Every structure is written in C-alpha cells, then in structure tokens.
Amino acid sequence: MALREILIIGHPMLVKKAEPVERVDADIVRLAGDMVETLHAAPGIGLAAPQVGVSKRLIVVDLSVGENKDDLIVLVNPTVLGKEGEVICEEGCLSVPDIREKVARPYRVTVSGLDLEGQTVEVDAEDLLTRVLCHEIDHLDGILFVEKLSPLKRKLIRKKLKKTAAAGKKA
C-alpha cells in the first residue's frame, strides 16, 4: 500500500462528477487500501477517490481513525436510499485545510453500495456517520462542503485560502 497525495480545493478533479466503478477488481482493492492508509495518516475520518485524483465512485470512512477495525467502511458506487431528519453541525474536509463551518445534513441515512468483494452492502447511519457518508458521497458528485455555505461565507473562505497560499503554508 502507498500514501496518495490529497488534492486541495482549486483542483479541477474536486469539482468533477466521478465515474461509476464497473468492476471491483485488484486495482480498486489497491486503491481502497491506499485511500485507507492515506486517511489514517492525514488523519481524517473520510476520504473519496477524487480527493486522491481518481475519478471513481469509491469512498472510505473510519470514525475511529484506525483504532477499531469494525469502524472501517469501504463503499464502491454508494447511493443514498433514504434519509431522515436534519442536524446542523461544524464539518471540515481534508481538501479544504483549516476551514470548519456549520453544514446541515440528515440525521439518519441508509446508504447502499458494493464492498471490496463486489457484494451489495447497506449501511444504516446516524449523526456523525451520516454526516461523513453524505460529505464523501458529495465528493463523488464534485461537491465540496463549502458549496453549501452562503455566498458571503464562501467569499471569506476564498480570501482565507488565498492568504494561506500566499504565506507559503502547506495547504
């Protein structure tokens, strides 16, 4: 396995709709392994393939950041089957460094997809897990969480990101 570079806001891959995975083959299994390693190293709780430069519908989520194997969720071609409720809470993104903003997400969600054996799986999520799953599935549609904010907030964020880049900080 290998660490992959995480793309930062401004990269065209992050606003592109990702392609469905046609077959869960060795390449996809390797990509998923690399993404899990990259996620844990970041560290973060969710990562989508476009964030590492691959236009495929694949996400990895791990609320335990590598502490608990049972928490790791790898989903190929995830789709939301149903959602319920709403929670407004701060979230961030590995592709949008140092920015955390309040975003509305469902409270409960059911997501279906394929696992790395190509079997259909369903995940029933609540609260933070729902938030992360929705956030990662948005990435597959080329949507960053900052797109969900008001125009004024987005303007302030663009300013802050420009400043960070100008200061030569790693972003």
Ligand code: NI
């Ligand atoms: Ni993200």
